[in-house]
Amino acid sequence: AQKITQTQPGMFVQEKEAVTLDCTYDTSDPSYGLFWYKQPSSGEMIFLIYQGSYDQQNATEGRYSLNFQKARKSANLVISASQLGDSAMYFCAMREGPENSGYSTLTFGKGTMLLVSP
Amino acid sequence: GAVVSQHPSWVICKSGTSVKIECRSLDFQATTMFWYRQFPKQSLMLMATSNEGSKATYEQGVEKDKFLINHASLTLSTLTVTSAHPEDSSFYICSARIVRGTLSYEQYFGPGTRLTVT
Numbered sequence: 001a002q003k004i005t006q007t008q009p010g011m012f013v014q015e016k017e018a019v020t021l022d023c024t025y026d027t028s029d030p031s032y033g034l035f036w037y038k039q040p041s042s043g044e045m046i047f048l049i050y051q052g053s054y055d056q057q058n059a060t061e062g063r064y065s066l067n068f069q070k071a072r073k074s075a076n077l078v079i080s081a082s083q084l085g086d087s088a089m090y091f092c093a094m095r096e097g098p099e100n101s102g103y104s105t106l107t108f109g110k111g112t113m114l115l116v117s118p
Numbered sequence: 119g120a121v122v123s124q125h126p127s128w129v130i131c132k133s134g135t136s137v138k139i140e141c142r143s144l145d146f147q148a149t150t151m152f153w154y155r156q157f158p159k160q161s162l163m164l165m166a167t168s169n170e171g172s173k174a175t176y177e178q179g180v181e182k183d184k185f186l187i188n189h190a191s192l193t194l195s196t197l198t199v200t201s202a203h204p205e206d207s208s209f210y211i212c213s214a215r216i217v218r219g220t221l222s223y224e225q226y227f228g229p230g231t232r233l234t235v236t
Binding site: 042043044045047105106109110 | 160161162163209225226227229230232
């Protein structure tokens with residue numbers, strides 16, 4: 001089974017509207033972390049937001065928020081007030097194991113291409 | 119912030135030659151660096167994990183004799199693609215884990231290196 005599933009290959013949104021990018025995950029480890037990265041056409045991976053499995057509140061970073069539903073194993077990214085510069089590929093990723101684990105790696109989903117139109 | 123650089127940013131080489139890609143953490147020490155490979159419009163696939171002063175741990179299916187990884191210091195890891203073939207053409211991205219720091223920013227990514235083998 002895939003550890004990270006992003007079911008939306010592409011999403012369109014109009015400028016200034018909000019958009020939700022879906023991410024579900026699969027792990028039996030009680031301690032894990034979920035990440036969202038943005039990859040523009042230049043290729044660099046830009047960290048957006050992080051949610052730890054034991055965090056009580058949903059993470060927020062400016063216009064980005066993470067809708068964490070632990071029982072459903074979903075970690076959707078919500079971008080509010082979309083901007084043209086938000087057009088990029090978005091990847092959801094998971095780290096299994098505690099934060100201070102020296103050997104934990106990231107597993108990435110297949111990504112969602114977001115296009116923001118004027 | 120934590121900055122990771124890669125050199126070169128792009129390289130074209132002939133089939134059969136070897137190519138070395140450098141990954142440096144510029145303003146922090148990284149005990150662990152990761153090498154990823156990304157084909158066009160696909161996700162990042164972890165190739166190997168390298169720890170300073172020890173042998174790299176390769177993911178299943180990655181040829182260790184073809185992709186040589188050397189983590190010579192706490193700020194430098196190199197990936198050498200030996201006897202490159204056109205199928206090795208890809209986007210190679212490294213990331214570095216900070217020794218101490220904000221655990222939620224576990225991995226800092228380099229800007230990537232685009233390799234084209236002719």
